[in-house]
Amino acid sequence: MRVSRFFMPVLRETPAEAQIVSHRYMLRAGLVRQQAAGIYSWLPLGHRVLRKIEQIVREEQDRAGAIELLMPTLQAADLWRESGRYDAYGKEMLRIKDRHERDLLYGPTNEEMITEIFRSAVRSYKDMPRILYHIQWKFRDEIRPRFGVMRGREFLMKDAYSFDLDAAGARHSYNKMFVAYLRTFARMGLKAVPMKADSGPIGGDLSHEFIVLADTGESQVYCHKDLVDMAVPENVNFDGDLEPYIKERTSLYAATDEKHDAEAFAKIPADKQLTARGIEVGHIFYFGTQYSKPMNAKVTAQNGEDVLVEMGSYGIGVSRLMGAIIEASHDDAGIIWPESVAPYRVGLISLKMDDPKTRQVCEDLYQKLGAAGVEVLYDDTDERAGAKFSTFDLIGLPWQIIVGPRGLTNNQVEIKNRKTGERQNLAPEAALDLFTRRT
RNA sequence: CGGGGCGUAGCGCAGCCUGGUAGCGCAUCUGGUUUGGGACCAGAGGGUCGCAAGUUCGAAUCUUGCCGCCCCGACCA
Incomplete structure (x- = not known):
């Protein structure tokens, strides 16, 4: 969605x-x-x-x-x-x-x-x-x-x-x-x-x-x-x-x-x-x-x-x-939703919708996660980054995939676990793999 | 049902005591500048002041009645 x-x-x-x-x-x-x-x-x-x-x-x-x-x-x-x-x-x-x-x-x-x-x-x-x-x-x-x-x-x-x-x-x-x-x-x-x-x-x-x-x-x-x-x-x-x-x-x-x-x-x-x-x-x-x-x-x-x-x-x-x-x-x-009852498993957060690379990586992830049956809520709005972070922490989806130009210069997106706060940087393909192979 | 409190813009509130025709922050819309943890500037729109009656030249403000909501208690998945 x-x-x-x-x-x-x-x-x-x-x-x-x-x-x-x-x-x-x-x-x-x-x-x-x-x-x-x-x-x-x-x-x-x-x-x-x-x-x-x-x-x-x-x-x-x-x-x-x-x-x-x-x-x-x-x-x-x-x-x-x-x-x-x-x-x-x-x-x-x-x-x-x-x-x-x-x-x-x-x-x-x-x-x-x-x-x-x-x-x-x-x-x-x-x-x-x-x-x-x-x-x-x-x-x-x-x-x-x-x-x-x-x-x-x-x-x-x-x-x-x-x-x-x-x-x-x-x-x-x-x-x-x-x-x-x-x-x-x-x-x-x-x-x-x-x-x-x-x-x-x-x-x-x-x-x-x-x-x-x-x-x-x-x-x-x-x-x-x-x-x-x-x-x-x-x-x-x-x-x-x-x-x-x-x-x-x-x-x-x-x-x-x-x-x-x-x-x-x-x-x-x-x-x-x-x-x-x-x-x-x-x-x-x-x-x-x-x-x-x-x-x-x-x-x-x-x-x-x-x-x-x-x-x-x-x-x-x-x-x-x-x-x-x-x-x-x-x-x-x-x-902080337990995965079993979370409204969506993953929040996909685009930090800059008018950056072509960011948009492309997000759209690609969104499409592939969806195709793999992962429930994902994709924030494709023009809101500022801070507002998106606050909103996603509030609604408590178990995972966030954060995509922005800064990380993408090294081909990295950030995965955040809502419960533990742990973050890891991965290539988009690796992030996709992380969520699709476990389902 | 007993006790307490609240109803003013979508949300949070001020104004009420001491009547003079409604305001602030956030949100929304427009333009511009911004852009990795809730930005900034300029402008704009939006309110039967819970409802009704009364007092008064005049009521968000005073009086009465009603309605709604919240908190504490007794009761419950």
Whole structure:
């Protein structure tokens, strides 16, 4: 993409409403625009990041055996009356009437709907177990939205739901999601620690929150240091025994403020005690028959008896993750995107568009990088060098290729790593090779 | 919802206390000089001063009501 034809409204100054760093940079780098309290438009750069996060979530869900579908944002109130939650949910739920005065709601979550879909389609144990998920916009009318996209009212969420014949099966489904989450967050460059959690209004008795450690996190967390850098499970057989992966983590102390047990924490060796701030990016629940019972979701088991299905639900805050990633990865100049979610991998910066040699080398690099499938954002504008450097540091692409007449007198372009700040001078062909051979 | 604050040009702000018909920086446009870390000179455009009512000869400024946004708290992916 050429900057001269792109839509990337960067702000030199910070809008007054943005307090925390991720919010400030998201506005300044032109990732989002606020439309109302807690409701955002996703501008092209932000949209690309959102799609990349979403895709990582999708791939890891699929790998764990979950199946994607898509449910609507609007739901009929009757469905929620069946579970009893229409009245229980309170003002957080946005309630709407259609032209016929029928009660609708903008879904804050989808347990009822997925239970309805499942019960109407599945009769036999032979179609079990299943994990179904979708990635869809939700709305929760928070009393006070804040921190930009980190606590919006409208947000993109992956929510998965598991259906099993018995508690042991449900436990295995829970474990699948547990492991999938470890992999998902690690791929985004995040260190997410599973912590014991309250099951909250959704209910249930087995629940973990996945917390990203970041200084600006909204909640206080306590955990064993070894959890932070624990290796992510590779080559997992999701149909095999997953308990060892779970035990490895749950045997070490980790809790959010609400569940914190100071005595247990004190038993950790002092040099392993970690008190930090955290951002919740995922939450998994096992809740048994809490919805299948009132909604009468049953299947016939092998012995011919009808049994209520055992369920769990598993959320990831997809749009929130963008904020969390920035909180965890930035410096004074701007965002530092991990390569896996960066809107473009490479920024190609022409320092002097009216220098024929510079232009020719840039155009050639741009064309060849593109042909090789490297995502490149090419600044072909007449801006001054300093302005371009600042902009590219702000938007945080992992790599910059800086091309100017000074370097080209020695047939050199400069490669800058945004994260480390390391620079190296290479011939244009060598720079091209550096990015194309690794893809 | 309780407490605090803010709404004046695209962004950041001043002006309000003490009413007299709107200003600064950045950004934008034109011309020129510049050009490897947010240039300089000259000129130009751009504002229902959040909305409404009231007070007044006159309201960005005073009064009342409403709306929106931000921060702290209780709540949440």
